[in-house]
Amino acid sequence: MAERIEGLRLPRTQRRQQILTAAAQAFAETGFHGTSLADVATRVGVSQPGLLHHFPSKQALILAVLEERDAEDARYLDEVFQQADPSVVDWLVVLCAKNAQRPELVQLYTVAAAESLDPAHPAHEFFQRRYQRIRQVLAARIELDQQKGLIDPVHVPEDLASELVALMDGLQLQWLMRPPVDMCGLLRRRLARLSAAAGVAAGVAAGHGGDRSDD
């Protein structure tokens, strides 16, 4: 958006938002090393030093992009689940449905997470902390769901959290490829077995199971 108008002066926050949006797209497509500041600047319609006026370095730019998107996500999920704290299944299904509407953002995180394995990558520590945090939050929710009888108590919460995060990451990758897999459908079916099994176990009590074997 926005045709190039040379030297047009914009309010600080507005220009910053433009830059963050353009940078997110660029980093998603070509990664950190494959993206030049000139790429981003051109998308915004600003000169490359003009871009560096708002973010002091390329490293600062990608970190700002990642943190801004995380904060945006947190706001969205807080809004959807205002009062009640949702079950793990509901939480992940809503998140996946949201992600299905923004492939660029999913690609940004897929690419950046992989790149960040390099200790010299600017987002290396960011992603290490992020994965620890996500697993912790998810494990805590799993434990709550287990107490409510929504998830089979045989699962170790931390293990199931790692598995579900892995599944989502992997499905996102294949969903971004061609032909795309049915990311949300596959996740939903996997999650349905978690709750269905616990429902059977909790509802029928112990001693005799349902007809459905397993997943």
Next chain:
Amino acid sequence: MAERIEGLRLPRTQRRQQILTAAAQAFAETGFHGTSLADVATRVGVSQPGLLHHFPSKQALILAVLEERDAEDARYLDEVFQQADPSVVDWLVVLCAKNAQRPELVQLYTVAAAESLDPAHPAHEFFQRRYQRIRQVLAARIELDQQKGLIDPVHVPEDLASELVALMDGLQLQWLMRPPVDMCGLLRRRLARLSAAAGVAAGVAAGHGGDRSDD
């Protein structure tokens, strides 16, 4: 390995192997765009034009690396399962155990697959074909296992194939981070439920299930 000896002349195939090894490490660490030919050349102990004598371009180099490693993998798996065709569970467990011994290679594929989402990436078509092929092969094996009663027939083979590939990819990513997750342990436990469930279903016949709820 190999301390730098200027101008040392090596046989074609040997030098090519050196280059492929060094390039695999470099691309794994910093990705395609983040790796320079000079990086790779220095690791090998050769000049940058000397490197380009063996591979005509950077693009040709990364493609050669990826194809060579795929072929190596195929040879290894053929060797392990010489006569019998293994079950899906055995096949994936062996593959995961092998991968656990070579984090650099796992990282190469994790990073390259994510980068390759960009249509302009040299390995874009390579990875699209690769994922299609892997899912097909895995789905065919799943179908065979289902006929043998090793895997619950409720699963759509193509769907389970996508899910297992996703799980492995995602676990690899978390295994490469710190703290690392127990990649093979988590995979094994997930796979155990696939076979245990079918075992129960097949062994006890239909109509009444076991005590174990689900996964």
Next chain:
DNA sequence: GTCTATAAATCGATAGAC
């Protein structure tokens, strides 16, 4: 807040000697 100009380094790739 945005620009032009430019520094200083590095990139992939080629030419040609040995």
Next chain:
DNA sequence: GTCTATCGATTTATAGAC
């Protein structure tokens, strides 16, 4: 098969005018 030399383009970042 390997090198030195080099081209031409691109990179991040800074200096300073407006």
